[in-house]
Amino acid sequence: MSKKKVRHILGLSGGKDSTALAVLLHKEIPEMEYFFCDTHKELPETYEYLERIKARLGIKIHYLSAKRGFDHWLDIYGGLLPSPKMRWCTKQMKILPLEKFIGDDEAISYIGIRADENREGYISTKPHIKPVFPFKEKELVKADIIRLLEDSGIGLPDYYRWRSRSGCFFCFFQRKYEWVMLAEEHPDLFAEAVEYEQEHSDGRQYTWTQGETLLELLARKEQIIAEHEKAILREKKDNPNRALAQVLEEVLDSEDDELPCLACHL
Structure with missing residues (x-):
């Protein structure tokens, strides 16, 4: 055989x-x-x-x-x-x-x-x-x-351009800037993610990000974008030869370096 x-x-x-x-x-x-x-x-x-x-x-x-x-x-x-x-x-x-x-x-x-x-x-x-x-x-x-x-x-x-990891559009490993940009790039998908937070018949509340709902996060949109842009400028100044995608990844990793599920994010 x-x-x-x-x-x-x-x-x-x-x-x-x-x-x-x-x-x-x-x-x-x-x-x-x-x-x-x-x-x-x-x-x-x-x-x-x-x-x-x-x-x-x-x-x-x-x-x-x-x-x-x-x-x-x-x-x-x-x-x-x-x-x-x-x-x-x-x-x-x-x-x-x-x-x-x-x-x-x-x-x-x-x-x-x-x-x-x-x-x-x-x-x-x-x-x-x-x-x-x-x-x-x-x-x-x-x-x-x-x-x-x-x-x-x-x-x-x-x-x-705005996100450094692959994965579902509502992945809980997204950073706050990535959630804000999801709302900008795909408002329909952001709205669907909001629905998942809100629709619980037993009254319990679950959120995708720790400590606040997506709508609360979005209310801080200008602050989140401003802080992100400052970090991008600092990273560009420190590493002028890096490609923009690498700059974005470095900045986002500095905000949250928790490792994602690697079956999803390679």
Whole structure:
């Protein structure tokens, strides 16, 4: 009996690192299976970016979805919005669909953690899924990732103008400036996020950000934008040769350096 073939898989989040990893490996590993865990609560820019990746690299992307949508799981969890301490969305809508996609097959999972990062990403507890870190092995850092994307013609996703991480439009890891800009860029999606905060029949209140509702946050819009712009100017002055996307990322990370769910944000 012949040995079962080992699968090679690479998860795309719609962010820069996983995309750069696809650029690096798509010719080296032609049998690579690319997947995107689709919560159906993503930014329009994310779907546009995935189409750009497919067109430039000539690859197929498997869109994986949970059998039940976000609203179902929200109801199961009693209306409790996901949060850094209760990341049920990542488990139910990202990790479980991925593990179903792999099944019992032996698989090598390629993860886009850079050499200049001190984190591991999502590593399955399943013994038949082996993680590998090509960027770390090749000692590639953020500047190398930007160069890979520019040279490929893919570039950065459009949302990098105002947001530094991929993920759902209502991701609780968004910084306050990113929430304000969501209201500017996609007022309909911001309004939907507000509805999730407000619609609880039992009278309890849950918020996406700690300590205030989205409407309270939006009322401080001018203050938040002004503070952000001052921080951008300081960062530009200290690092004049950095690209704008890198400046934005540095400023946002300085405001909140809590690591997001890395199954979503690579």
